[in-house]
Amino acid sequence: MRSLLAGAAALALIAAAPQALAQKPTGSAGAPISINDKEYFARQGVNVMVFNDFYPDGHQTGVTVVQHGTRVAANGDLRLETSPGQWSPMPVTQTRTVDRATGTITQTLSYPDPSKDRKGFNPIIYPDLKFTYHVKVTALSGGAFRVTVDLDQPLPAEWIGKVGFNFELFPGELFGKSWLMDGQAGIFPRQPNGPVEQRAGEWISKPMAQGKTLIVAPDEDLRRMTIESRTGQLELVDGRGNHNNAWYIVRGVVPAGATKNAIEWVITPNVVEGWRYQPVIQVSQVGYAPDQAKRVVLEKDPLDTKADEVVLYRLTANGRQVAKRGAPKAFGPFLRYQYSTFDFSDVTAPGMYVVGYRDQVSHPFKIGADVFDRDVWQPTLETFLPNQMCHMVVREKYRIWHGLDHLDDARMAPTDLNHFDGYLQGASTLTKYKPGDRVPGLDAGGWHDAGDYDMRVESQIGTIWLLSKMVTEFGLNYDATAVDQKNKTVDIRVADGKDDARQQIEHGLLSVLGGYRAMGRLYRGIIEPHLSQYVLLGDVVNQTDNLPYDPKAKPDLLRGHNYGVDDDRWVFTEDNPDRELDAAAGLAAASVALRDYDAKLAAESLAAARDIYAKAKDRPKKPTDRIAALTELVLATGEGAYMSELIALKPTVIADIENSGWAVGQVINRVPDESFRRDVTAVVATYQAKLREQSKENPYGVPYKPDIWGAGWTIQEFGVKQWFFHKGWPQLTPEDYHLNALNFVLGVHPGQNNASFASGVGSKSATTAYGTNRADWSYIPGGVISGTALIRPDLPELKVWPYFWQQTEYVLGGGETNYMFLAIAAQQRAKGK
Incomplete structure (x- = not known):
């Protein structure tokens, strides 16, 4: 559909998103937002979170707006700089109050944060400024809300004009779209541009505009938002002028002498009446072996409970050919969405396939014994x-x-x-x-x-x-x-x-x-x-x-x-004895892998592993690290002394089977002590039964607890460990876990972005990633990103943005090689090895 929208400065002909078809824009009319049971403001089409997150350097905190299913703004909070960066001062949160009677959520914060001031991980140097303030968000009609900031005491004179309320707009949703401010107008630029000016000793982009009312994206119903200041002026600044990973910033400074209502804004995200989240078809971006379990996961709007037919098509020279069709099986709610699944495990004919649901067709994927061969x-x-x-x-x-x-x-x-x-x-x-x-x-x-x-x-x-x-x-x-x-x-x-x-x-x-x-x-x-x-x-x-x-x-x-x-x-x-034991395990494993390649290096590696283990074995904070090192030394040497040590550590193994059992699984069939094998096997059986229940809590078939970042890495590591559990106890551990973990990486994961986490792998993958070439909006083939993050409390998110380490960063030491291990394991299985 195309619609003609009038702006204060121009007329623009735009293509509205498919989700807006036959839907009427309502602006601030309609039902007000209200506080839901997850303690954020919500109505169909708009959500406002108020400090449900606190991760400001990752752009996840403060006043946050999710508009038509997409996070468009965040980090609404007082900051000490116009355009702060990763090592800039940030406040510490104190009390958070949810008042349903008045429709208000209030967060109390203060500067400095003593836990980060010149200490901790990523230490920050704070100025000599101490103050406490309160950010209050109150629901208005429709999707509108008021933001006020109260200070306990006025700011010192030397800080007037420096402390301001920043509200950040996500650039990836706005490139090429327009803005209007008090008779001024412009386009959100793809890259930061000049002119520049110096503030607080740093060169930043000059404000794009100043005024009392900003209209964001008047050319698109799904993204239009009005920000009005009831106190001082607003500035629209491109924060990327001094930090590559910054966003567009709407800012209003705290005036001299101000305490109560030092900042007062009214923010009105446009709401398209009747809007619903478009279903997402989640299926492996690569494909499946013929005898592998195969399921489509459908992610739908919470109000969308209709179970329309799913159709699996085989691609032929003459186009699509129906291979299977049927109704999906309802799973129910998870996070903020409704889910259902469709099993097509019985389809084994080699070939290329797509899945159709309603008016959508998935990416192509392969079924075949050679699916992982290249x-x-x-x-x-x-x-x-x-x-x-x-x-x-x-x-x-x-x-x-x-x-x-x-x-x-x-x-x-x-x-x-x-x-x-x-x-x-x-x-x-x-x-x-x-x-x-x-x-x-x-x-x-x-x-x-x-x-x-x-x-x-x-x-x-x-x-x-x-x-x-x-x-x-x-x-x-x-x-x-x-x-x-x-x-x-x-x-x-x-x-x-x-x-x-x-x-x-x-x-x-x-x-x-x-x-x-x-x-x-x-x-x-x-x-x-x-x-x-x-x-x-x-x-x-x-x-x-x-x-x-x-x-x-x-x-x-x-x-x-x-x-x-x-x-x-x-x-x-x-x-650090724990890290030393981890290194001993790796060195011992390397000695085995290199014996027929470089015997001298293999011998040196084993000697180092022995020495490091001997010095660290009695001092770890996590006793299970010793278990992993011991199992690798058993495999590398075959020595009875190491096996005896392992047997003596049976209580440690049993006490934390989740973190020790996978390692023991490598050698369980070599252990001569029958009681060790029997008792450990009994605990493994209990643990695997627990996993079966946990894996039913979501539609992805793996225990999954979304977090700010790294959930994808955690699931890959889980899959590798489950492969070793399966090796040691195939009768207790299903293959599904490590295969489901691989599918999770390859696209069967929550959120509207169903790309493969492995860059350049599959039909659609993460080709904008947080690698060393991220400034080029590029990727490195075979790198594996951290993957879908959680915008607390319930929004899964994977944005196309090169500067989110919590979503698109590559890492060494697990992220890429855990994935590689899982894919080779699946390849071996497909070949019957």
């Missing part, structure tokens, strides 16, 4: 892992993914340091090296930790462990990449006669064992010393000059900042 896990091994390799130049035909980097690694970090990215260096370096000393052996190997360029030991060892298990469990042997450690080159899609997985394991060990040789212990991590380096986007070669630090060197003015002088990365150490 283009599924292979991009992770072929492209993503090579791309992340540190201390190498990575080439792909005409393209250079990144240049030769960080040959100046690494200097010992200062003591008593809380780094801006969560690294803590204690009072001692725990080694013979003093702060500032160069630590040899760290200028080779390792992988950049996905969206960042640092190297955390857990991401290194986690990748080593998972690749090693794929080699030993599945016989992985695949060659599509040439790795030359002598010349520090990587060539993607050039075979060199060596297994790529083992070459990657070797690359990881060059870093982990390099640090162990030099320091006699593991490093905690290796990271940039300066924030200006850390936030760099683009070719990593620009982070350093690749030359060891020379205090007599002069700054490289062409590069600016600190480059060319003290740009060498720091290496941190720690005393």
